[in-house]
Structure formats: structure tokens, C-alpha cells
Amino acid sequence: MASAAEELDVDGVKVRLTSPDKVYYPKLGKNGTKRKLVEYYLAVARGPMLDALRDRPTHLQRFPDGIDGEEIYQKRVPQKHPDYLETCRVTFPSGRTADALKVTHPSAIVWAAQMGTITLHPWQVRCPDTEHPDELRIDLDPQPGTGFREASTIACDVLKPLLDELGLVGYPKTSGGRGVHVFLRIKTDWDFIAVRRAGIALAREVERRAPDAVTTSWWKEERGRRLFIDYNQNARDRTFASAYSARKTPIATVSTPLSWEELADADPDDYTIATVPERVARQADPWADIDAKAQSIDVLLDMVQADEERGLGDMPYPPSYPKMPGEPPRVQPSKKVAANWGDDGNRVKGD
Numbered sequence: 001m002a003s004a005a006e007e008l009d010v011d012g013v014k015v016r017l018t019s020p021d022k023v024y025y026p027k028l029g030k031n032g033t034k035r036k037l038v039e040y041y042l043a044v045a046r047g048p049m050l051d052a053l054r055d056r057p058t059h060l061q062r063f064p065d066g067i068d069g070e071e072i073y074q075k076r077v078p079q080k081h082p083d084y085l086e087t088c089r090v091t092f093p094s095g096r097t098a099d100a101l102k103v104t105h106p107s108a109i110v111w112a113a114q115m116g117t118i119t120l121h122p123w124q125v126r127c128p129d130t131e132h133p134d135e136l137r138i139d140l141d142p143q144p145g146t147g148f149r150e151a152s153t154i155a156c157d158v159l160k161p162l163l164d165e166l167g168l169v170g171y172p173k174t175s176g177g178r179g180v181h182v183f184l185r186i187k188t189d190w191d192f193i194a195v196r197r198a199g200i201a202l203a204r205e206v207e208r209r210a211p212d213a214v215t216t217s218w219w220k221e222e223r224g225r226r227l228f229i230d231y232n233q234n235a236r237d238r239t240f241a242s243a244y245s246a247r248k249t250p251i252a253t254v255s256t257p258l259s260w261e262e263l264a265d266a267d268p269d270d271y272t273i274a275t276v277p278e279r280v281a282r283q284a285d286p287w288a289d290i291d292a293k294a295q296s297i298d299v300l301l302d303m304v305q306a307d308e309e310r311g312l313g314d315m316p317y318p319p320s321y322p323k324m325p326g327e328p329p330r331v332q333p334s335k336k337v338a339a340n341w342g343d344d345g346n347r348v349k350g351d
Contacts, residue, residue, distance in 0.1 A: 008038070011046065013084045013107035017114055024066040024118070027250040034113075036273060037246060040254075041113045043277035045106035048257070048285040049244035053109065056122035057088040057100035057130060059239055064116035067248045072116075077101050082111060088127035092237050093321045102127050118246050119176075119255075121239035124195075125188075132188035133195045136297060137240055138170070138202065139233045140180040143215075145225035148268050150213065151180040154227055156264045158210050162202070166299050171287045174268040176247030176255040181240055187294040193324075196234040198300035200315055201307055203229035218316045219332050232318055243287060244280075246273050257287045 003021035007014050017038060025032025041049075062072040076098045077087050088102035101108060103122070112120055124135040138159065140151040155172055159182060163170045170182040186195070200216070206229060207214045215226040232238060241247060241255040256271035256279075271279070307313075314326045323330075 008042070008110065010042065010107040010110050011105065013105065015082075015107050015110045015114060022066065024063065024116075025250065025252045026066065026068060028252060031274065032252060034116075037118070037252075038110060038113045040246065040252075040273035040277060041109050042106070044244045044280055045109040048280060048287065049109060049242065050103070050106055051285075051291075052243040052287070053103040053120065053122050055088075055126040056103060057090045057125065057127060058103050058112075058123070058242070059100065059121040060112050060115065060117040061119040061121060061248070062116040063118050063248065067118065067250075071248075075100060084108075085111060088130065090123065090130050090237075093235075118248050120242045120245050122242050123237070123239060124234065129188060132191060133234070134186060134188050134294065136184040136186050136195055136199055136202075136300075137233050138182040138184075138199065139175075139230040139240070140182070141228045141230050142178045143220075143223050143226060143228055146178075146227055148174075148178045148180070148266075151178065151227055152263050152266060154206070154210060154213055155180045155182060156260060158206055158214070160260055162205060162209065168295055168299070169293075171257065171290050172260060172263045173243055173255055173257040173287075174253075174266065174271060176241055176245065176253045176268065176271075177249065178268070180263070181255070183290070185290050185294055186297055190297060192234070192236040194301065195297065196231065197304045197314065198297045199234040200231045201300050201303035203231045204307060204312065205303065216315065221332060221334055231315060235317060235321070238318075244276065257285065259286045262286070 003019055005016060005018045006020060008017055020035035022034045023032055024034050024037055060074040062074055063069055084107050086102040086104050087099040089097055090100050091097050124133040124137055126134055140155055142151050168184055170184050172180060172182045175181055203216045207216050213226055215223045216229050216231060217223050243255060243257050245255050247253050247255060252273040253268060254271045254273060254276045256276060258266055316330050317324050317327055
């Protein structure tokens with residue numbers, strides 16, 4: 001029999017909680033129920049998680065029947081939704097638009113959990129200006145044969161010193177899995193195209209400094225046992241798990257902000273919905289000053305220019321995007337026949 005519905009008071013807003021005893025994380029049993037997930041989000045939504053999500057259009061990675069059930073990646077807020085929710089209009093690469101969840105109050109985060117959301121995925125913009133990112137995001141994504149230790153080592157020993165040289169400040173967090181994310185707060189003076197190119201230039205320099213450990217190749221066949229820096233995470237409509245989001249892992253890990261010193265020795269499995277609330281309660285948020293100063297990416301755009309002078313232009317976009325100006329051919333290197341492609345990166349039509 002389904003457990004009775006309840007009503008939660010979330011800072012003055014009534015949020016309905018249904019089926020609180022439904023198990024979302026089977027390995028955790030009674031400690032992995034919907035109630036436990038909602039309690040986790042209640043613990044972090046009033047502080048650092050709200051700061052990370054505030055005014056951002058946010059997509060929802062939902063598992064209404066638990067992590068072993070169907071996954072729903074929801075970009076639009078349902079037409080019938082509680083009056084306390086706010087929305088924000090976003091434009092996708094296709095040109096279509098949607099009203100996404102705009103997080104302005106802890107109740108929005110708790111409502112998302114009530115809807116079976118495990119992970120919240122915010123855009124790198126803030127409403128109402130959804131055309132100019134205020135974050136540059138670096139995704140150190142382990143490939144087969146590599147893992148979190150390799151990602152944290154590259155982050156601490158290569159990326160952090162490079163950022164220091166450039167006069168930039170990055171804020172790391174665990175991905176909740178094997179990867180590492182680093183965010184830079186930036187001025188909203190540039191569009192998605194410029195910020196993505198800045199991210200590519202930064203990724204290429206990390207690759208130059210650690211070529212045996214890092215790759216920027218979009219094509220899996222070229223990556224080998226190296227970390228992939230997913231530069232396309234700075235493109236329009238690409239999202240990361242937010243800081244303090246739970247993840248779809250058997251032990252309910254959390255994408256957790258860390259100091260650089262903590263990252264060097266961290267184990268991502270230490271940060272879960274059971275342990276992170278105490279961490280948040282007893283110590284300062286490592287990202288507390290991320291909004292203190294919006295940084296310029298001019299130094300990275302200078303690197304873009306230097307790369308172009310070396311003959312290094314743009315890189316492929318995800319397959320769902322329209323063909324972009326200056327983009328190279330979107331074809332696996334092993335399948336590319338040079339005669340079939342023009343200098344502009346477009347396929348040459350036969351007679």
C-alpha cells in the first residue's frame with residue numbers, strides 16, 4: 001500500500017509530498033527512499049544549493065520509480081504546476097523555445113524532488129538574460145581505463161596552475177561520479193559561441209601540458225586512456241549536474257563543491273545524501289565567494305586567436321546542433337574521405 005501523502009512547509013510554501021516511502025535507491029533500502037531524498041534537498045536547498053541555482057533555467061533528470069526505473073529528462077515545466085513555481089523562457093539550438101524551471105526559492109528544489117528528480121541540471125546563464133553565460137564550465141571526463149584519481153590529479157596539478165598563471169579563479173566540485181567539474185564565474189559580455197571557444201582554448205592548453213593524460217578529441221576512437229575535456233559543455237543548452245545535486249548512483253552520491261586542497265585527496269563516494277548535510281552544517285561553503293567577482297575571458301580569447309594562427313580553429317558541435325560557421329566536418333576521422341568535404345567543412349555534393 002502506498003504511503004499517505006504529506007504537506008511540507010518549505011520556508012512558508014506548502015509543498016505536497018506523495019509516496020514518501022517509495023524506494024529510489026534500492027541498495028540503500030529504507031535510507032534510500034523518496035523521503036530521504038526530499039529530506040536531503042530540504043537540508044541543502046535553503047543555503048548553498050539555492051545560491052548555485054538561483055535564477056537559472058533548470059532541467060530535471062527524473063526517476064519517478066527510482067534509479068532502476070525509467071529516466072525522464074524534462075526541459076519544460078508542466079502547464080499545470082503549482083503557483084509558487086517560476087519559469088524562464090529559453091531557446092534551444094533548433095530555435096524552439098521552452099519555459100524551463102527558474103529556481104528562486106527552496107520550494108522549487110523540493111518540488112523537483114517530489115516529482116522524482118534525482119539531479120537538477122542548470123544552464124550556465126541567469127534569467128532573464130539567457131543569451132549570455134555567466135559561467136565557463138570545465139568537464140574533466142574520465143574515459144575507459146581512467147577514473148576520479150586521474151581527473152583530480154589533472155585538475156590540481158595542471159588546470160589549477162594554468163588558471164593561476166592566467167589570473168583566473170576556478171571552483172572545483174565532484175561530478176558525483178568519476179569526473180571533476182570546475183566552474184569559473186565570468187562577466188556576461190560574451191555569447192555562447194565566444195564562451196565555448198574560450199573553453200576550447202583552455203582545454204587545448206591543458207592538453208598541451210599533459211598530452212599523454214588529456215585529450216580534447218570529440219571522437220571516442222581518438223581518445224584512448226586519457227581524460228576527455230568536454231568543451232561542448234559550454235555550448236547552448238548543455239547542462240551539468242548542479243552543485244549539491246544527488247546522482248543516479250547506487251549509494252546516492254552528491255556532486256559536491258570542494259576546496260582545491262580537499263580535491264587533491266578526495267574520494268567522491270564519501271559525499272552522499274547521508275553525509276553532505278552534516279558537511280554543509282559544520283563547515284563553510286567552498287564556493288561561498290564564487291559570485292564576488294565576475295571574471296573577464298579576454299585572456300582566453302587571446303589564446304583562441306593564437307590557436308587560430310597555429311591553424312587550430314573550431315571543433316565539432318554535438319550532432320543535434322545545426323551546422324555552425326567555421327565548424328570542421330562532423331564525421332569520424334576513420335570514416336572521413338577528404339574528397340567529399342570542402343574547405344568550409346561542408347559535404348561536397350556529387351554530380
